Amino acid sequence: MSTATPAAGAPGEPAIVTRNLQRTFGRVRALAGIDMVVPRGAVYGFIGPNGAGKTTCLRILAGLLEPSGGEARVCGLDVTRQRDGLPGVIGYMPDFFGVYDDLTVTEYLDFYAACYGLRGPAARRRRDALLELVDLADKAGEMVNHLSRGMKQRLGLARALIHDPQVLLLDEPASGLDPAARIEFRELIRELAAMGKTLVVSSHILSELADFCTHVGILHRGRLLVSGTMAEVLAAVRRRSARVHLVVPPRDEPGAVAARARQALATLPAVTHVEIGAAATGAERGDAGGPPGGGEAGAASGPGAAGAEPGVGDAGWGRAAGEADAGGGPKAAGAGFGPGVLELIVDFAGGPVTLAHINARLVQAGLLVSHVAEVGGSLEEAFLYAVESLAGEDASPAAQVAAGKGGGRGGR
Numbered sequence: 089m090s091t092a093t094p095a096a097g098a099p100g101e102p103a104i105v106t107r108n109l110q111r112t113f114g115r116v117r118a119l120a121g122i123d124m125v126v127p128r129g130a131v132y133g134f135i136g137p138n139g140a141g142k143t144t145c146l147r148i149l150a151g152l153l154e155p156s157g158g159e160a161r162v163c164g165l166d167v168t169r170q171r172d173g174l175p176g177v178i179g180y181m182p183d184f185f186g187v188y189d190d191l192t193v194t195e196y197l198d199f200y201a202a203c204y205g206l207r208g209p210a211a212r213r214r215r216d217a218l219l220e221l222v223d224l225a226d227k228a229g230e231m232v233n234h235l236s237r238g239m240k241q242r243l244g245l246a247r248a249l250i251h252d253p254q255v256l257l258l259d260e261p262a263s264g265l266d267p268a269a270r271i272e273f274r275e276l277i278r279e280l281a282a283m284g285k286t287l288v289v290s291s292h293i294l295s296e297l298a299d300f301c302t303h304v305g306i307l308h309r310g311r312l313l314v315s316g317t318m319a320e321v322l323a324a325v326r327r328r329s330a331r332v333h334l335v336v337p338p339r340d341e342p343g344a345v346a347a348r349a350r351q352a353l354a355t356l357p358a359v360t361h362v363e364i365g366a367a368a369t370g371a372e373r374g375d376a377g378g379p380p381g382g383g384e385a386g387a388a389s390g391p392g393a394a395g396a397e398p399g400v401g402d403a404g405w406g407r408a409a410g411e412a413d414a415g416g417g418p419k420a421a422g423a424g425f426g427p428g429v430l431e432l433i434v435d436f437a438g439g440p441v442t443l444a445h446i447n448a449r450l451v452q453a454g455l456l457v458s459h460v461a462e463v464g465g466s467l468e469e470a471f472l473y474a475v476e477s478l479a480g481e482d483a484s485p486a487a488q489v490a491a492g493k494g495g496g497r498g499g500r
């Protein structure tokens with residue numbers, strides 16, 4: 089399929105740039121001043137909970153809604169002052185299907201082609217190529233209202249592509265699709281990206297977009313909390329946590345062990361939070377075995393586990409990572425969470441060496457570490473963490489206004 093449309097805007101200029109973009113509806117501030125950059129050729133995942141402002145932003149970029157303040161340029165065109173040029177460079181797929189469903193698939197696309205002044209054999213060839221692309225060629229004569237939801241979504245995409253736009257704005261394209269249809273849609277987006285299109289794809293769900301987006305922005309209550317390449321955003325929002333198991337000796341109380349652990353970890357600046365998990369009962373602790381100094385003490389896993397840390401082996405209770413498995417003997421706790429074991433979840437910032445430091449510091453404090461491993465955060469957790477921690481207790485007037493109208497935190 090042709091992608092020969094000349095690019096509007098200066099070479100190297102991002103496909104989309106917004107500066108302090110705002111939109112209010114009465115007292116509701118749907119966009120509270122967002123700065124967004126979408127490079128040419130990017131597949132930009134625009135993520136946010138219900139009411140975050142995604143549709144409002146996409147409609148402004150498509151020239152369908154006036155901003156209340158700030159500015160936005162798409163392919164170099166100012167969305168307010170050069171609005172007439174926008175339809176030529178943008179394909180917009182709204183989150184609901186159009187109303188012309190008493191047409192056949194072919195008639196439907198011909199109608200939209202005509203809206204762009206496209207008629208004749210070249211337009212028909214393009215229509216047929218698009219039907220192939222979205223895998224609807226065999227439905228060409230079907231009535232639109234007889235199509236399944238997934239087929240309608242694909243037809244909507246063909247409609248958005250009819251004039252070969254450079255930028256595609258897709259509002260929740262995967263909503264309501266079953267898993268198989270989602271996979272098909274994802275493939276289609278990959279094909280469009282391979283054609284060099286710039287795509288902005290909105291969704292509630294970060295994990296839904298993660299494997300095909302090059303960039304991502306997280307919107308919450310009209311504010312763009314974070315935006316950048318997928319790697320940059322994940323690095324910014326992904327909370328790193330370690331799961332640590334400490335053997336509670338028969339003569340000790342879990343509370344005392346927990347207090348010593350907290351005290352030891354408080355000396356590490358990279359540790360941001362320590363949560364004490366469960367501990368076994370005294371009776372169970374009796375079964376745990378592992379006399380002081382003789383138990384399974386090494387850090388069981390995780391990058392940079394503490395073997396190389398100076399002084400790790402000095403503490404009476406602990407042994408360095410690597411020794412645990414070699415030592416054999418009864419598995420008091422091992423990698424599992426067994427009786428006589430206290431679990432800590434330790435949040436930290438930093439590279440793998442921090443995991444080693446956590447282990448070392450606990451061992452140096454005389455604690456019997458049976459397991460240290462990083463907890464892998466899912467993308468969903470990363471998103472929730474971004475919303476909770478980056479949004480913070482936002483007391484700005486914008487957030488307060490938005491919160492009063494459907495901007496519920498984390499709502500789906």
Ligand SMILES: Nc1ncnc2c1ncn2[C@@H]1O[C@H](COP(=O)(O)OP(=O)(O)OP(=O)(O)O)[C@@H](O)[C@H]1O
Nearest residue numbers: 113118136137138139140141142143144493494495
């Ligand atoms: N035409 C309108 N009139 C009044 N308020 C509106 C209008 N359009 C949007 N809003 C409000 O602006 C805020 C942002 O809405 P928007 O539809 O942009 O969010 P969204 O992120 O797309 O949400 P969803 O995921 O539910 O579609 C919401 O509080 C919404 O109620």
